[in-house]
Amino acid sequence: MEVKARAPGKIILAGEHAVVHGSTAVAAAIDLYTYVTLRFPLQAAAENNDRLTLQLKDLSLEFSWSVSRLKEVIPFDSNTSSPSTPASCSGETLKSIAVLVEEQNIPEEKIWLSSGISTFLWLYTSIRGFNPATVIITTELPYGSGLGSSAAFCVALTSALIASSISDKTRGEGWCSLDETNLELLNKWAFEGEKIIHGKPSGIDNTVSAYGNMIKFCSGEITRLQSNMPLRMLITNTKVGRNTKALVSGVSERTLRHPDAMKSVFNAVDSISKELAAIIQSKDEVSVTEKEESIKELMEINQGLLQSMGVSHSSIDTVIRTTLKHKLTSKLTGAGGGGCVLTLLPTVVSGTVVDKAVEELESYGFQCFTASIGGNGAEICF
Numbered sequence: 565m566e567v568k569a570r571a572p573g574k575i576i577l578a579g580e581h582a583v584v585h586g587s588t589a590v591a592a593a594i595d596l597y598t599y600v601t602l603r604f605p606l607q608a609a610a611e612n613n614d615r616l617t618l619q620l621k622d623l624s625l626e627f628s629w630s631v632s633r634l635k636e637v638i639p640f641d642s643n644t645s646s647p648s649t650p651a652s653c654s655g656e657t658l659k660s661i662a663v664l665v666e667e668q669n670i671p672e673e674k675i676w677l678s679s680g681i682s683t684f685l686w687l688y689t690s691i692r693g694f695n696p697a698t699v700i701i702t703t704e705l706p707y708g709s710g711l712g713s714s715a716a717f718c719v720a721l722t723s724a725l726i727a728s729s730i731s732d733k734t735r736g737e738g739w740c741s742l743d744e745t746n747l748e749l750l751n752k753w754a755f756e757g758e759k760i761i762h763g764k765p766s767g768i769d770n771t772v773s774a775y776g777n778m779i780k781f782c783s784g785e786i787t788r789l790q791s792n793m794p795l796r797m798l799i800t801n802t803k804v805g806r807n808t809k810a811l812v813s814g815v816s817e818r819t820l821r822h823p824d825a826m827k828s829v830f831n832a833v834d835s836i837s838k839e840l841a842a843i844i845q846s847k848d849e850v851s852v853t854e855k856e857e858s859i860k861e862l863m864e865i866n867q868g869l870l871q872s873m874g875v876s877h878s879s880i881d882t883v884i885r886t887t888l889k890h891k892l893t894s895k896l897t898g899a900g901g902g903g904c905v906l907t908l909l910p911t912v913v914s915g916t917v918v919d920k921a922v923e924e925l926e927s928y929g930f931q932c933f934t935a936s937i938g939g940n941g942a943e944i945c946f
């Protein structure tokens with residue numbers, strides 16, 4: 565039996581980091597996906613092949629465990645664990661899983677994959693139990709650069725795992741979405757996966773990857789946004805590697821040291837996100853140019869506040885300065901510390917201006933691209 569699933573990456577238009585502390589944020593799915601193919605051996609073949617194999621095709625890496633080894637090491641708690649009731653991975657279980665990951669001798673330069681592989685083992689064994697399979701992953705998203713590769717990975721994997729237990733598998737109709745109940749379930753599991761990778765995620769990344777579209781998100785509450793204006797963003801990947809978990813915990817530590825000051829910063833971000841959502845949805849007579857002017861200013865203020873949280877980076881400053889020379893406004897997206905930067909491309913800006921900005925950005929070794937914003941969320945295919 566074979567099941568495929570895909571889940572998109574995302575951009576955060578406003579509110580990253582502050583959203584972890586209860587502020588509102590606005591995010592949208594982009595048309596870059598992580599794909600998962602799940603293959604279960606036939607009964608007879610399963611008796612000869614009792615292995616769980618994970619293939620990361622883009623990295624030409626393969627990891628494999630015998631099912632008996634998984635059973636031996638991962639504690640199975642039948643009281644808390646069931647595919648229909650998502651549970652957190654306990655510290656003790658995570659330590660056991662880390663032993664299984666260490667046995668795989670991940671190349672030193674790819675050691676950042678460890679948390680992803682631990683997450684894979686936790687999600688797979690929690691949802692599908694100790695059963696042999698081959699899981700093949702490919703992705704169009706850059707790893708660890710603010711476009712939500714971790715969430716797309718968790719959502720695509722949980723979609724495939726949950727789809728594999730749906731009894732009515734109508735074949736041959738291409739990509740299709742899951743029903744509300746399964747979407748809610750896979751999103752909860754994906755959030756548990758994100759916890760292993762991020763430490764303390766807000767849940768915005770897995771939610772937008774699961775549901776797609778453009779959303780306003782605050783403390784788990786989702787509002788689907790209907791955009792009433794064109795919104796074009798240039799995405800610049802500075803290619804400076806960073807780790808969301810470390811950046812999120814850096815902001816939490818700063819908040820512990822300066823609770824009152826940071827509360828004001830988070831409140832300001834909350835207002836920015838709410839105003840941005842209102843502009844995007846507004847149906848009144850205000851011209852697109854005026855709306856874009858407001859969005860530009862909100863992005864500038866948001867970037868200043870992200871700077872004050874300590875999550876910007878000199879490479880991000882370079883992108884902001886370079887685009888400003890062409891009268892374009894930018895802000896970091898995702899966790900910052902390098903990674904990706906968004907630049908608003910107003911409708912009046914000519915292709916020549918954008919081309920010149922891109923040429924200059926690429927001369928610094930950055931990579932620029934555009935993506936369609938607000939598309940589909942998780943989808944499956946049998």
Ligand SMILES: Nc1ncnc2c1ncn2[C@@H]1O[C@H](COP(=O)(O)OP(=O)(O)O)[C@@H](O)[C@H]1O
Pocket residue numbers: 598620676677678679680681701702703706707708709710711712713714715717761762806807808809898899
């Ligand atoms: N396709 C994938 N396969 C395995 N692990 C992945 C994959 N995509 C992401 N990850 C995990 O997620 C981590 C990156 O997540 P994170 O630091 O949150 O950045 P982002 O979500 O912005 O890409 C990687 O280090 C890896 O552990």
Ligand SMILES: C[C@@](O)(CCOP(=O)(O)O)CC(=O)O
Pocket residue numbers: 579580581582583584709710711712713714762764765766767768769808812897898899900
């Ligand atoms: C910084 C944060 O707001 C977004 C992180 O996104 P990413 O992993 O950098 O794509 C964290 C979160 O909301 O969980």
Ligand SMILES: [Mg+2]
Pocket residue numbers: 712713714715762769808
């Ligand atoms: Mg992430």
